[in-house]
Amino acid sequence: MRFRNKPWAADFIADNSYYCIPDPESKKGKWSEIFGNDNPIHIEVGTGKGTFVTEMAKANPSINYIGIELFESVIVKALEKAVAADIPNVKLLNVNAQKLSEYFEAGEVDRVYLNFSDPWPKTRHEKRRLTYKGFLDLYNEVLVPQGEIHFKTDNRGLFEYSLMSFSEYGLLLKYVSLDLHNSEFEGNIMTEYEEKFSSKGFPIYRCEVKYPE
Numbered sequence: 001m002r003f004r005n006k007p008w009a010a011d012f013i014a015d016n017s018y019y020c021i022p023d024p025e026s027k028k029g030k031w032s033e034i035f036g037n038d039n040p041i042h043i044e045v046g047t048g049k050g051t052f053v054t055e056m057a058k059a060n061p062s063i064n065y066i067g068i069e070l071f072e073s074v075i076v077k078a079l080e081k082a083v084a085a086d087i088p089n090v091k092l093l094n095v096n097a098q099k100l101s102e103y104f105e106a107g108e109v110d111r112v113y114l115n116f117s118d119p120w121p122k123t124r125h126e127k128r129r130l131t132y133k134g135f136l137d138l139y140n141e142v143l144v145p146q147g148e149i150h151f152k153t154d155n156r157g158l159f160e161y162s163l164m165s166f167s168e169y170g171l172l173l174k175y176v177s178l179d180l181h182n183s184e185f186e187g188n189i190m191t192e193y194e195e196k197f198s199s200k201g202f203p204i205y206r207c208e209v210k211y212p213e
Contacts, residue, residue: 009076013094019082020075020092029105035064035089040110043068045097045130046117050078052191053113057090059189065090068097097130097138104142112139114151116193119158131162136169140211148210152180154197159205171209180204 013020021027021034032038040063044053047067057065067090069075075094082090093103117130127134131151139149149171153159166173177183181198185206190198198204 006073006076009072012076013072013079016079016083020079020094024093024095024103028103029108031108034091039064041066041108042111042113043109044113044115046114047078047092048074049192050081052115052189053078054081054085054090055189057087058085061089063089067092068095070096100138101141106141107144109142110144110147112143112149114149115191116153119155121157131165133165133169136165143211146210146213148208150208152194152204152206154202154204156205163207166209170212172212173207173209175208177206178203180206
């Protein structure tokens with residue numbers, strides 16, 4: 001996927017370091033200090049334009065949220081939302097999620113959100129899927145014992161693959177929906193992609209899994 005270059009993005013990110021944290025390697029093990037409290041930390045891997053992580057932070061002030069996004073031209077949109085929201089419990093990292101363990105200590109994260117991740121449908125790209133066992137290892141390194149992954153997608157193939165991947169890894173299934181918007185689930189906050197796909201009538205798949213003791 002190509003993203004339109006935004007020449008002003010780097011300066012905007014640098015000018016708003018309160019929200020988009022520079023040098024996150026130096027913050028490893030210190031995120032409670034950054035937030036100024038000991039509240040649980042939830043991270044969204046692939047935060048996109050930031051609607052989900054910002055709205056979650058608004059709705060849950062007793063939880064700290066960190067959105068992780070690789071592309072500068074995308075995270076700058078999330079940063080605009082965070083600045084406009086003017087709330088202390090959301091931060092952003094413009095980094096590669098493959099290096100999660102360089103940014104967080106073991107047990108520093110309570111929950112991982114994966115929302116509408118790239119499905120990477122070709123078999124040769126399996127290792128790039130955010131629910132591949134290599135990524136499950138990474139999440140396990142930074143999550144608390146029995147930490148959770150909450151996963152949403154419109155892609156049935158990716159959802160089926162992910163359920164298999166979770167099962168083979170030994171994760172415990174807590175919740176599953178094959179049509180989230182027509183379920184009894186309460187408190188759902190939609191992402192930009194979710195609004196787009198659901199408006200076209202596509203079902204949204206969702207599950208919650210946790211690591212065993």
